[in-house]
Each structure stands twice: as structure tokens, then as C-alpha cells.
Amino acid sequence: MNLKKLFELQRQLDERIEQEHPRQDGEDRLEKKILALAVEVGELANETRCFKFWSVKPPSEQAVILEEYADVLRFGLSIGLDILDEMYLDFFPFHWDNITRQFIEIFARIGELGFVIKTGGKRWIKYEYEQLMRLIFGLAPLLGFTWEQVMDAYLRKNAINYERQDSGVY
Numbered sequence: 001m002n003l004k005k006l007f008e009l010q011r012q013l014d015e016r017i018e019q020e021h022p023r024q025d026g027e028d029r030l031e032k033k034i035l036a037l038a039v040e041v042g043e044l045a046n047e048t049r050c051f052k053f054w055s056v057k058p059p060s061e062q063a064v065i066l067e068e069y070a071d072v073l074r075f076g077l078s079i080g081l082d083i084l085d086e087m088y089l090d091f092f093p094f095h096w097d098n099i100t101r102q103f104i105e106i107f108a109r110i111g112e113l114g115f116v117i118k119t120g121g122k123r124w125i126k127y128e129y130e131q132l133m134r135l136i137f138g139l140a141p142l143l144g145f146t147w148e149q150v151m152d153a154y155l156r157k158n159a160i161n162y163e164r165q166d167s168g169v170y
Contacts, residue, residue, distance in 0.1 A: 070157035095138030
């Protein structure tokens with residue numbers, strides 16, 4: 001999967017956000033993005049209800065889950081723009097045999113990435129980011145989505161994010 005278009009769209013949105021909301025002195029925006037990614041992954045897991053063995057309520061509609069997935073992708077791409085000297089334009093998705101395990105592994109990689117950004121060298125940062133993105137992209141088919149659906153959802157969500165910047169309502 002070629003991500004050149006997505007990275008470019010995300011770069012433009014990030015620049016817009018940076019212009020509208022300049023960094024404060026001492027602010028670690030990358031750290032905030034990593035936490036935001038973890039939160040978005042949690043929101044996505046919650047919509048799938050894949051871990052809620054105690055409940056009979058079904059998962060949210062696929063459209064809701066797809067929009068949450070687009071939020072996850074947005075922060076994954078944004079983090080990549082911040083930490084990599086050159087963009088990986090191709091990732092090979094990896095997925096476990098079940099969605100619950102996939103979410104657990106994504107959370108673990110988010111934690112590892114946050115750790116190596118603070119302590120590790122560029123090689124480890126690049127490695128952890130690649131592994132995280134492989135898991136994020138591997139999640140899509142487990143959720144029942146094609147790459148075309150993911151692209152469409154990202155483009156729709158990107159437009160919504162611009163509308164939110166225009167209106168000042170987030």
C-alpha cells in the first residue's frame with residue numbers, strides 16, 4: 001500500500017493545526033500525539049466491543065468503526081511525520097489471528113514507541129514506528145475493511161478535521 005497521498009494530506013493538516021495552535025514553550029507535542037493515538041485506539045476498541053465478554057450489546061455500526069479507524073490512522077501518520085527523516089511509503093500489514101490480540105499488540109507498540117523516542121536511537125524509533133504501523137494497517141482487514149474503504153474514510157475525516165479548524169469547534 002502506497003501512503004504518499006495520505007502522508008501529504010496529513011502534513012497539510014498538521015501544518016494548519018500548527019498555524020492555528022502554535023506550540024507553547026516547552027510543549028512536547030509528539031508526546032501528546034502518542035497519547036492521542038493510544039486514546040483513539042482505545043475508542044476504536046470500545047466501538048468494536050471485541051473485549052466485552054460480559055455484554056450482549058453488538059458492536060457499533062461499521063461506519064462508526066471505520067471513522068474511528070480513520071482517527072487512529074491520522075495520528076499514526078502524524079507521528080511518522082514528526083519522527084522520521086524520510087517517509088516509508090509502503091507498509092506490509094501484519095495481523096494476529098484475532099482482533100483482541102491485535103489491539104493488545106498495538107497498545108504495546110505505542111508504549112514501546114513512546115519509550116524509544118525518549119531513550120533510543122533513530123534506528124529503534126524507525127523500527128518501532130514501522131512495527132506499529134504494520135499492526136495498524138493489519139487491523140483494517142480484521143475489522144472487515146478494504147484499503148479503498150480506509151482511504152475513503154481518511155479523506156472524509158480529513159475534510160471534517162478542516163471544517164473543525166475553520167469553525168473552531170473540535
